[in-house]
Amino acid sequence: xxxxxxxxxxxxxxxxxxxxxxxxIILAVAITALIDANHSYYFKPLESARDxxxxxxxxxxxxxxxxxxxxxxxxxxxxxxxxxxxGTVCAATMLALAPAEMIGFKPxxxxxxxxxxxxxxxxxxxxxxxxxxLVTSIRLPPFIATLATxxxxxxxxxxxxxxxTASFTPTKSALINVYDPFFKTVRDNVWISVAVFGxxxxxxxxxxxxxxxxxxxxxxxxxxxxxxxxxxxxDNIKWFAYCYGAMTAALAGLFYVANESVAAPVNQGRxxxxxxxxxxxxxxxxxxxxxxxxxxxxxxxxxxxxVIDAVSKIIKTGADVYEGLIVGIVVVIAVTLxxxxxxxxxxxxxxxxxxxxxxxxxxxxxxxMIISMTAGARVGLASGLAALVLLGILRVWESRRF
Amino acid sequence: MDQHDTVVSMLGIxxxxxxxxxxxxxxxxxxxxxxLAICGENGAGKSTLMKILSGVYLPDEGELWVRxxxxxxxxxxxxxxxxxAIIHQxxxxxxxxSVSANIFLGRELRTSLGFLNERQMIQRSQELLDSLECxxxxxxxxxxxxxxxxxxxxxxxxxxxxxxxxxxxxPTSALTESESRRLERVIGRLRSQGVTIxxxxxxxxxxxxxxxxxAVLRDGRMVRTENRSAASPQQVTGWMVGRDISNAxxxxxxxxxxxxxxxxxxxxxxxxxxxxxxxxxVSLNVCRGEVLGIAGLMGAGRTELLETIFGAGPQKWSGEIxxxxxxxxxxxxxEACDAGIAMVCEDRKRLGVFPNLTVGSxxxxxxxxxxxxxxxxxxxxxxxxxxxxxxxxGVKTSGLSSNILGLSGGNQQKCIVSRWLLTQPEVxxxxxxxxxxxxxxxAELYALINTLCRRGMAVLVTSSELPELLSLSDRIxxxxxxxxxxxxxxxxxxxxxxxxxxxxxxxxxxxxELPN
Numbered sequence: 001x002x003x004x005x006x007x008x009x010x011x012x013x014x015x016x017x018x019x020x021x022x023x024x025i026i027l028a029v030a031i032t033a034l035i036d037a038n039h040s041y042y043f044k045p046l047e048s049a050r051d052x053x054x055x056x057x058x059x060x061x062x063x064x065x066x067x068x069x070x071x072x073x074x075x076x077x078x079x080x081x082x083x084x085x086x087g088t089v090c091a092a093t094m095l096a097l098a099p100a101e102m103i104g105f106k107p108x109x110x111x112x113x114x115x116x117x118x119x120x121x122x123x124x125x126x127x128x129x130x131x132x133x134l135v136t137s138i139r140l141p142p143f144i145a146t147l148a149t150x151x152x153x154x155x156x157x158x159x160x161x162x163x164x165t166a167s168f169t170p171t172k173s174a175l176i177n178v179y180d181p182f183f184k185t186v187r188d189n190v191w192i193s194v195a196v197f198g199x200x201x202x203x204x205x206x207x208x209x210x211x212x213x214x215x216x217x218x219x220x221x222x223x224x225x226x227x228x229x230x231x232x233x234x235d236n237i238k239w240f241a242y243c244y245g246a247m248t249a250a251l252a253g254l255f256y257v258a259n260e261s262v263a264a265p266v267n268q269g270r271x272x273x274x275x276x277x278x279x280x281x282x283x284x285x286x287x288x289x290x291x292x293x294x295x296x297x298x299x300x301x302x303x304x305x306x307v308i309d310a311v312s313k314i315i316k317t318g319a320d321v322y323e324g325l326i327v328g329i330v331v332v333i334a335v336t337l338x339x340x341x342x343x344x345x346x347x348x349x350x351x352x353x354x355x356x357x358x359x360x361x362x363x364x365x366x367x368x369m370i371i372s373m374t375a376g377a378r379v380g381l382a383s384g385l386a387a388l389v390l391l392g393i394l395r396v397w398e399s400r401r402f
Numbered sequence: 403m404d405q406h407d408t409v410v411s412m413l414g415i416x417x418x419x420x421x422x423x424x425x426x427x428x429x430x431x432x433x434x435x436x437x438l439a440i441c442g443e444n445g446a447g448k449s450t451l452m453k454i455l456s457g458v459y460l461p462d463e464g465e466l467w468v469r470x471x472x473x474x475x476x477x478x479x480x481x482x483x484x485x486x487a488i489i490h491q492x493x494x495x496x497x498x499x500s501v502s503a504n505i506f507l508g509r510e511l512r513t514s515l516g517f518l519n520e521r522q523m524i525q526r527s528q529e530l531l532d533s534l535e536c537x538x539x540x541x542x543x544x545x546x547x548x549x550x551x552x553x554x555x556x557x558x559x560x561x562x563x564x565x566x567x568x569x570x571x572x573p574t575s576a577l578t579e580s581e582s583r584r585l586e587r588v589i590g591r592l593r594s595q596g597v598t599i600x601x602x603x604x605x606x607x608x609x610x611x612x613x614x615x616x617a618v619l620r621d622g623r624m625v626r627t628e629n630r631s632a633a634s635p636q637q638v639t640g641w642m643v644g645r646d647i648s649n650a651x652x653x654x655x656x657x658x659x660x661x662x663x664x665x666x667x668x669x670x671x672x673x674x675x676x677x678x679x680x681x682x683x684v685s686l687n688v689c690r691g692e693v694l695g696i697a698g699l700m701g702a703g704r705t706e707l708l709e710t711i712f713g714a715g716p717q718k719w720s721g722e723i724x725x726x727x728x729x730x731x732x733x734x735x736x737e738a739c740d741a742g743i744a745m746v747c748e749d750r751k752r753l754g755v756f757p758n759l760t761v762g763s764x765x766x767x768x769x770x771x772x773x774x775x776x777x778x779x780x781x782x783x784x785x786x787x788x789x790x791x792x793x794x795x796g797v798k799t800s801g802l803s804s805n806i807l808g809l810s811g812g813n814q815q816k817c818i819v820s821r822w823l824l825t826q827p828e829v830x831x832x833x834x835x836x837x838x839x840x841x842x843x844x845a846e847l848y849a850l851i852n853t854l855c856r857r858g859m860a861v862l863v864t865s866s867e868l869p870e871l872l873s874l875s876d877r878i879x880x881x882x883x884x885x886x887x888x889x890x891x892x893x894x895x896x897x898x899x900x901x902x903x904x905x906x907x908x909x910x911x912x913x914x915e916l917p918n
Contacts, residue, residue: 210778212770215759219767222758229714229753230768230821231739290758 021299032310057197063279065248072241073221073289074142079249081153083269086253091176091263092164099168124250128243157265175264186258205294221289364388415464439613456488457481487560488569497545502527530558550581606635643897659690668721695875704864744827762802812843
């Protein structure tokens with residue numbers, strides 16, 4: 001990203017890199033519509049859109065939190081575990097307030113639901129405060145602090161689940177089922193999660209572009225020393241950022257519980273923090289801080305979900321197997337495309353020296369294997385060889401040019 | 403000059419950096435086996451010249467001859483291969499590696515099987531360290547050593563290259579008295595082995611004790627090269643500063659008001675450093691409508707003084723700071739800001755500019771809350787506020803939403819001054835505000851400082867350029883190695899007297915060192 005289009009955040013709604021994302025999304029949808037043998041985008045457009053919207057909203061909610069943390073120059077690796085903790089806190093609170101109803105699959109009453117939601121969001125606030133304290137007072141690098149909670153919070157959530165079920169139900173259990181009609185409504189009506197995501201996105205956008213706090217977040221991420229010397233209480237800004245990150249993850253955790261009708265801390269949200277970070281990065285956030293936007297992250301989240309959906313439609317096996325692979329490839333390609341200008345301008349080469357030489361077969365083998373697993377051995381072999389030849393030509397062209 | 407003895411010739415060297423000419427047609431001959439001292443003020447181009455000799459920079463123009471052969475050093479390796487080693491002011495050691503690993507870094511000795519030959523490297527390191535009177539183990543962690551010993555490790559590294567030409571860039575600036583003496587003995591030993599030494603310093607006593615010849619640089623030009631016996635310390639300081647002071651603006655006397663800021667007996671510790679303190683016993687005061695200049699060489703404590711007043715210092719301090727007669731102890735710049743103090747930092751790129759924000763956002767940053775109505779920043783109010791401020795300071799920009807990095811250094815600096823003027827401070831701290839900006843912008847800043855002062859602002863300004871301080875200030879306090887060594891009224895001050903006070907440090911540095 002060139003410095004010039006990272007200017008006044010939010011001056012115009014979309015920047016050029018974001019229009020490119022819009023184009024990429026349209027392209028991905030069009031390709032899926034064409035290649036998909038079931039033609040589900042033709043025959044069931046509403047259903048397909050609903051699927052993507054649900055998944056995008058779910059990812060987007062905590063990707064917005066990740067965006068705020070990244071703009072402030074930090075990183076939050078713990079979002080997935082926060083999702084598990086939030087869901088567990090919510091279910092455990094309801095179980096504690098209304099054990100008989102929870103066990104008998106009956107409504108627990110609005111008071112218990114509201115208290116449970118409040119407890120989850122409070123948990124998010126507390127975790128955010130813990131992160132900010134570790135980062136500012138103990139001076140842990142954000143990566144280390146949130147790596148510790150990534151591991152620790154999930155374990156904590158499992159322990160909480162087991163001890164609560166042991167106290168309020170006959171047997172201890174690794175999950176708590178949630179049958180309250182409130183959560184059923186949320187599950188059955190996709191547009192609730194989309195609406196919550198929309199409102200949250202608008203709120204985040206206003207904070208980032210129209211408030212002093214937002215400006216200070218960008219300043220902190222852009223130059224922390226200068227921000228402090230300009231009289232900004234950088235510790236408080238970081239406190240806000242980490243709380244925002246953890247509380248959006250807590251909010252997302254409630255939707256996970258609703259969608260799956262269960263709080264299952266063992267696996268709920270596992271690894272999803274990286275999807276959120278990926279959405280932010282694809283949307284133009286710089287991991288060194290100070291750069292990023294809400295429209296970018298929304299588009300990044302949509303793009304990720306559309307591509308994942310496309311692969312599941314086209315190859316028809318469980319998309320979850322390939323989800324990680326797709327996210328990884330999309331992130332690498334998106335960031336590489338953003339840097340291509342620098343490569344050309346700085347005379348840098350994509351395949352330099354012996355490392356570049358070794359990268360050619362590595363990439364070709366990966367390419368061939370991925371395609372042979374999804375589209376058959378013969379096509380895979382052909383694509384692998386094609387990649388080998390193309391990369392070889394690129395290498396020769398580069399060494400002639402420089 | 404006998405051409406056969408000339409080991410290094412630098413002919414017509416010119417080097418430009420964006421906006422500055424660091425070296426302008428410099429010619430220098432170094433004779434085999436001599437110790438040549440290079441003197442000059444901060445920014446005179448001493449370090450740049452030596453970085454060209456050692457392959458860190460390529461010159462824009464000019465030729466470099468070593469032992470009668472023209473050379474072109476693209477990297478420090480090239481220079482090392484020609485027997486030239488440099489010991490930088492900022493040491494280049496990997497702190498977490500052992501001493502012997504540092505000495506052989508990048509040129510590790512290997513066994514016949516290709517593994518590291520630790521035993522031989524340790525043994526060679528030990529021999530080198532012994533020859534330098536350095537009583538440290540080659541196995542100790544480099545980061546845990548005192549600065550003086552780290553420097554000897556650098557010298558050992560240079561010797562392990564069999565360097566016949568060693569450049570030392572202000573080697574004693576961080577050393578205690580006994581460490582300096584040891585270094586002088588080491589230099590003597592190197593010279594007896596026929597090593598040529600180029601020694602950068604602005605400490606006159608050292609220079610006159612060690613050097614055979616003295617070369618003086620000023621503003622990127624070679625002023626004079628003289629045998630030591632033919633020069634006196636006063637003459638050399640004179641050559642270092644003696645430029646035509648043509649850029650001085652007309653000064654009309656100002657009448658200072660009441661005292662607004664007083665500093666009494668300020669002590670700022672410096673744990674882990676040989677000196678033990680950054681500032682010691684510093685007292686000064688500044689009145690409304692007065693410019694107080696703070697002079698001092700690099701490392702004298704100018705920045706630390708301003709940072710401590712501003713609540714941005716890294717250390718705890720003792721002493722007393724009075725603002726409008728009331729004792730204050732700021733722990734965060736925000737408190738200083740609220741109390742009416744503003745500070746423009748020395749390193750604009752690192753501590754001032756927000757590269758990801760626009761010109762407008764950079765200026766409004768400290769006072770953005772004034773543009774808030776109903777919780778939201780009103781763009782129109784913000785823009786009006788910024789536009790007013792940058793009109794006063796004369797920022798030239800294509801628009802408020804253009805990128806700050808697109809502006810010249812001078813305009814960036816004016817943006818930062820605008821940012822602070824919006825906070826309507828009573829005391830303005832300017833840390834080397836004209837560093838790296840062009841002459842026109844400098845003149846505008848001088849005029850601005852004069853205007854602000856006449857409106858009743860108290861200004862503390864530091865500068866590495868003495869003529870600038872002399873033309874700006876009503877009074878000048880001179881710091882040397884963390885202590886106030888002189889204070890002059892405007893009419894008493896001269897470059898010569900300031901420079902003498904600023905180089906005093908070496909003589910009154912006693913009592914703070916530990917036995918080795």
